[in-house]
Amino acid sequence: MQQPSPRAPPSHSAYGSTSTNGNSAAGPSNGAAAASTSRGREGSDEHKARPRVLFMGPRSGGKSSIRKVVFERMAPNDTLFIEKTAKSTADDINSFISIQMWDLPGGQLDPGAWNLAFEDMDAVIFVLDAQSTFNDMIRKLAVTMQKAFDANAGIQFEIFLHKIDGMSEDYRLDTLQNLRDRLTEELFDISPDLESSMNVFYHLTSVFDTSIYEALSKVIQKLIPEQAMLERLLDLLCQQCSMDKAFLFDTSSKIYIATDSSPLDNQTYVICSDYIDLIGDFALLYEPSPLGSPFHSRSPSTGSRSNTLAPMSRMDSSAVLPSSPTAPRRATSADAGRLAKGARMPSSKVKLSTGATIAQWGINNNLSLVALLRPHMMEQHAALIDYNVSTFREAVLAIFDLHLGQGEE
Numbered sequence: 467m468q469q470p471s472p473r474a475p476p477s478h479s480a481y482g483s484t485s486t487n488g489n490s491a492a493g494p495s496n497g498a499a500a501a502s503t504s505r506g507r508e509g510s511d512e513h514k515a516r517p518r519v520l521f522m523g524p525r526s527g528g529k530s531s532i533r534k535v536v537f538e539r540m541a542p543n544d545t546l547f548i549e550k551t552a553k554s555t556a557d558d559i560n561s562f563i564s565i566q567m568w569d570l571p572g573g574q575l576d577p578g579a580w581n582l583a584f585e586d587m588d589a590v591i592f593v594l595d596a597q598s599t600f601n602d603m604i605r606k607l608a609v610t611m612q613k614a615f616d617a618n619a620g621i622q623f624e625i626f627l628h629k630i631d632g633m634s635e636d637y638r639l640d641t642l643q644n645l646r647d648r649l650t651e652e653l654f655d656i657s658p659d660l661e662s663s664m665n666v667f668y669h670l671t672s673v674f675d676t677s678i679y680e681a682l683s684k685v686i687q688k689l690i691p692e693q694a695m696l697e698r699l700l701d702l703l704c705q706q707c708s709m710d711k712a713f714l715f716d717t718s719s720k721i722y723i724a725t726d727s728s729p730l731d732n733q734t735y736v737i738c739s740d741y742i743d744l745i746g747d748f749a750l751l752y753e754p755s756p757l758g759s760p761f762h763s764r765s766p767s768t769g770s771r772s773n774t775l776a777p778m779s780r781m782d783s784s785a786v787l788p789s790s791p792t793a794p795r796r797a798t799s800a801d802a803g804r805l806a807k808g809a810r811m812p813s814s815k816v817k818l819s820t821g822a823t824i825a826q827w828g829i830n831n832n833l834s835l836v837a838l839l840r841p842h843m844m845e846q847h848a849a850l851i852d853y854n855v856s857t858f859r860e861a862v863l864a865i866f867d868l869h870l871g872q873g874e875e
C-alpha cells in the first residue's frame with residue numbers, strides 16, 4: 467500500500483484493473499477478492515488511470531439506453547427514441563467513477579475493427595436482449611470472449627441479460643440458466659480450460675427498474691481496489707451509529723461504489739437511491755452549489771459542525787486504513803482545507819413513517835453517503851453521528867488520496 471500524497475486531489479483515483487478467479491453466478495461481487503493485474507495503469511496519465519469498460523452486444527440490445535439512463539439521467543421511456551449507434555463512441559463519464567465507455571454499434575463483436583484493444587479494457591459488458599432470440603449470438607460471443615481473454619487474461623466479462631421487465635421471475639431465471647449453459651458449452655468446445663479460467667459474471671437487468679444500477683454497481687465495485695477498505699469503514703460506521711444500512715454512492719449516477727457487509731435487500735437500495743433523486747430534484751430548485759457538486763443540499767437543522775462536538779467514542783477508521791511506516795498523516799495544509807470543507811459538509815435527513823431516518827451527507831463533489839438509521843437514533847445522537855460521519859469522510863478522502871499518490875513524491 468502507498469503513502470498518502472498531500473498534493474493529490476481527492477476526486478480522482480488511479481484505479482488498477484481487478485479480477486476474481488473462477489466463474490460466478492449473478493450475485494454480490496467480492497471486492498475484497500479483487501487483485502490488481504500486472505498492467506499497472508497508475509501514474510500521472512489520467513486517461514490511462516481510469517477503469518475502462520466496453521459495452522458490446524447485438525443491435526438494439528439496449529447498450530445506449532443503459533448508458534443514457536444511468537449516466538445521463540434519461541427517462542427510461544425516452545430510450546425508445548434513441549438513434550441507432552452508427553460508430554464506436556467513447557464516453558468520458560463525468561462522475562467519481564470516471565469510466566470510459568466504448569459503445570460499439572450493435573452486431574459488431576470485434577473491437578479490433580474499431581481500433582480498440584481488449585488489452586486496454588478492464589471489463590467488457592455484453593448486453594443481450596432477453597426478449598429476443600439470442601441463440602445465434604452465443605457462438606459469436608464465445609469466440610469474442612476467447613479473443614479478449616487471449617489478449618488480456620485479467621479482463622472481467624459481465625453478461626447483462628437485459629430487458630427483463632415484463633418477464634415472470636421463473637422465465638427470467640430459465641432464460642438466464644439457458645444462456646449460461648449454452649455459453650459454457652460453447653466456451654468448453656473452444657477449449658476446456660478456457661471456461662474455467664475466465665471471470666464471467668451474469669446479471670439480469672432492465673432500465674425500467676433498479677436492476678441496472680445494482681448490476682453496474684457490482685461491476686464497478688470489482689474495478690475499485692479500495693472496495694474492501696470502504697466496506698470495512700462502512701461496517702464500522704453502521705456499528706457506531708446504529709445504522710441499518712449505509713451506501714457510498716456516486717452521486718450523479720446512483721451507482722454505489724461500496725456498502726456495508728450486512729445483507730442488502732432491494733427495497734433498501736430503492737429507498738436510498740430514490741432519496742438521492744429527491745435531494746437532487748430539490749437542489750435543482752436553488753442556486754448552483756458553491757462547491758460545484760452534482761447536487762448540493764443542506765438542511766439547516768443538520769448544520770454538520772461536526773468537529774466542534776464532543777465525541778462519545780471516535781470511530782477507529784485508522785484501523786482500516788493501510789498501515790504506513792510513518793506517523794499517520796494529519797497536518798498538511800491540504801488537510802486543513804479539507805477539514806474546513808468538512809465542517810460545512812452538506813447533509814439532509816428525512817424521518818420515515820416507521821420512525822427510522824434516512825440521511826445523506828456529501829463526501830465530496832461526487833460522492834454521497836446515504837444511510838438508514840434506526841428509529842430515534844438521529845434525534846438522540848445527532849452530534850455523535852455527525853462526528854463519526856465526518857471521520858468517515860476524512861478516511862474516504864484519505865483512501866483515495868493514498869491511491870492517487872502512487873508514482874508521486
Ligand SMILES: Nc1nc2c(ncn2[C@@H]2O[C@H](COP(=O)(O)OP(=O)(O)OP(=O)(O)O)[C@@H](O)[C@H]2O)c(=O)[nH]1
Nearest residue numbers: 526527528529530531545546550551572629672673
Ligand atoms: N423493455 C425494455 N426495452 C429496453 C430496455 N433497454 C432498452 N430498451 C429498448 O431497446 C431499444 C434499443 O435500445 P438501444 O439502447 O438503442 O440499443 P443499442 O444496443 O444501443 O442498439 P444499437 O444502437 O443498434 O447498438 C430501444 O427501443 C429501447 O427503448 C429495457 O430495459 N427494457
